[in-house]
Amino acid sequence: MTEPLLSLRSHIDAIKGFGELREVRGAHWDLELGGIAELSYRRDLPPALLFDEIVGYRAGLRVLTGSTGSPRRLGRTLRLGDDLDDVGVVEALRGKPSQWAAAAKQFPVERVDSAPLLANEVPGEQVNLLDFPVPRWHAHDGGRFIGTGCFIVTSDPETGVHNGGCYRMEVQDDGRSVTVAAVPGKHGAQHIQRWFEREGRAPVTVSFGHDPLLLVLGGTEVPRGVSELEYAGAVLGARVPVVEGTDTGLPIPAGSEIAIEGWLRPDHLRDEGPFGEWTGYYSGRRRPNLAIDITRLWHRDDPILLGAPPGKPPHDYSYMRTVMKSAMISDELAATGVPGVVKAWAHESGGGRLFVAVSLQQRYPGHARQVAYLAAQCPAAAYMNRYVVVVDDDIDPADLDQVIWAMSTRSDPSRDIEVMKQTWGSKLDPLWVEGSPTHNSRAIVDACRPYERLDSFPKVAQSDPEFLREIEQRWRDVLL
Ligand SMILES: Cc1cc2nc3c(=O)[nH]c(=O)nc-3n(C[C@H](O)[C@H](O)[C@H](O)COP(=O)(O)O)c2cc1C
Missing domain, CATH: 2.30.110.10 (Electron Transport, Fmn-binding Protein; Chain A)
Structure with a gap:
């Protein structure tokens, strides 16, 4: 029988073809399988793991973890292409x-x-x-x-x-x-x-x-x-x-x-x-x-369970969640018709939900706050968000170092941090107190240069990119 659409076995065959599948035999279902998976997620480009001969079970009864944990596996899953970075x-x-x-x-x-x-x-x-x-x-x-x-x-x-x-x-x-x-x-x-x-x-x-x-x-x-x-x-x-x-x-x-x-x-x-x-x-x-x-x-016959255990990030699906959430928040912001939004990024260390950064090209007074509030409440981000940081378009919101530099130099806490209260939280929140409503609050951090000072704000102390490219060519032997 040919494999039906959306068969896990077809996915396993595909990722085996990329060289991104490791077979693991003899692990115990009680904590050992989870521990092996957890250590694997912490490595660069972790493979998917197919556990077989699990202790106490006959061979053939299997568990797959890490199914979407690399660009190639996620790209294949979303049918975007098999060789994406x-x-x-x-x-x-x-x-x-x-x-x-x-x-x-x-x-x-x-x-x-x-x-x-x-x-x-x-x-x-x-x-x-x-x-x-x-x-x-x-x-x-x-x-x-x-x-x-x-x-x-x-x-x-x-x-x-x-x-x-x-x-x-x-x-x-x-x-x-x-x-x-x-x-x-x-x-x-x-x-x-x-x-x-x-x-x-x-x-x-x-x-x-x-x-x-x-x-x-x-x-x-x-x-x-x-x-x-x-x-x-x-x-x-x-x-x-x-x-x-x-x-x-x-x-x-x-x-x-x-x-x-x-x-x-x-x-x-x-x-x-x-x-x-x-x-x-x-x-x-x-x-x-x-x-x-x-x-x-x-x-x-010989069925395979699809495992996706969460935990302290990075975990089984934190990469997938970051990529999906970032694209969906970007899309939803675009759909509001508000101009100038460049890119949204839902950071993996915040589980793809808790910490979102958005870059924009400021067009009018109040624009940055508008984008921040929309980002914090659009359906793709409304649940369990804690921080939204908006940055100018010279900052890559996916690069935490750049985001922290912008927060540290372009936002003044007394003026540029606002708090939304009674927003959509969850009992999963480690700060949630038993017996209280599951609201949380969220901070909007406006780390954009003040709109009224866009022309006069101190210039960034870095050389012109074109000049740097020329230097790189001329001084290649020193810089390599
Ligand atoms: C592996 C995994 C486990 C999840 N576990 C839960 C859960 O236990 N409870 C929950 O409400 N959402 C959980 N989520 C998040 C929901 O799946 C997610 O919010 C989804 O949008 C819910 O679908 P719905 O909005 O169509 O109900 C989990 C997501 C993943 C990827």
Whole structure:
């Protein structure tokens, strides 16, 4: 059988072809696999890791980590090209998120009746998610998290539009159930809430292994009302094949390795967490969370779980998040029609959310603050942002040294830092206090030269670039 679109195996073959896959045999699912992955992320250009012969499991039951952690792997995932470098992948992505969102409706999912996923079907009462080598990723995690690179499909009960989201999922009840930790406000959480109000239960399907395009789209703020499966179709330029859940009727990508379907109910709760999160800290204490009543599971022969464990950055998907968020914030700022925005960058050390820098060419008084406030509240950046720094267009916002130089020399804290209060935060915030609302605040740092002094501001003490190029030619033997 040829591989369906969005198969994880096709992605693995492609990255093997780039020389970016390492196979690891004999690691333990309990912390060892997570530790190897963590050390790997800290290296320059870390490979993807395919774990096999995991202790306690037969050969063939595998886990992949690091699926999008290099420009070539992310470029391949987003179908932007197979040989892009850091700058190339960002350049190729500029403008694409809004085009994909606009084109999504032209790519409705395509229902198919056969898929390798359907090779093995397990009825709900026989499901044991621990038949698969689900890792305990970090020492203080509350349990084994099967859902890190997962793709959870919900639907809008009124319009039927699907949403695909990535929310962490901890195995419960010795493998018979699994919790879904969708933060209130996320599109999937809104769907679930509306189903509860309407029918007292919410249908879901979940895929645990697939082309990482679904991890990227499920894990990124795709605009409300746009189905991530249709959006994926726009990225691929082809309709995504899906099988339909027997009980829920919801789609499951035909390229999936392992999938479940079932129902959430407001009173079906299990204790969940903590979990080592993308902020670089464990999230709070163990607390009750919605658990799926699983009615069916399917898996391919020798299935592969897609792992994407977060942690102190750099982590599994921090590179992907930085690139995606930077492109989406740039796109959303452009869509406001405000002129002069050059580039936005959502820094990896802030988990791609907490610290955003934006460069602009100032055109009028108040322009810099306008861009800063918009950047701090545009949908792609609104959740869990903490700092937005705006800089002039001679500064590369992706270069932290340049951003800090601009902050240190062009912003006066008493005048140029403003604070927005009661903004969209989360229990994941290490500063969040148990029992308080999940608001945070965010600082807008205007590190642009004051508009009224643009002509008179001290000149930057560096030589003219053309002159420096000439010097470089003339003094090549000294400077090489
Ligand atoms: C690996 C990974 C794990 C994530 N875990 C969670 C989570 O547990 N809860 C959550 O609300 N968001 C989580 N996110 C972020 C959401 O996936 C992201 O906000 C996405 O836009 C949600 O989709 P939605 O807005 O369509 O609901 C995670 C993202 C990734 C990539």
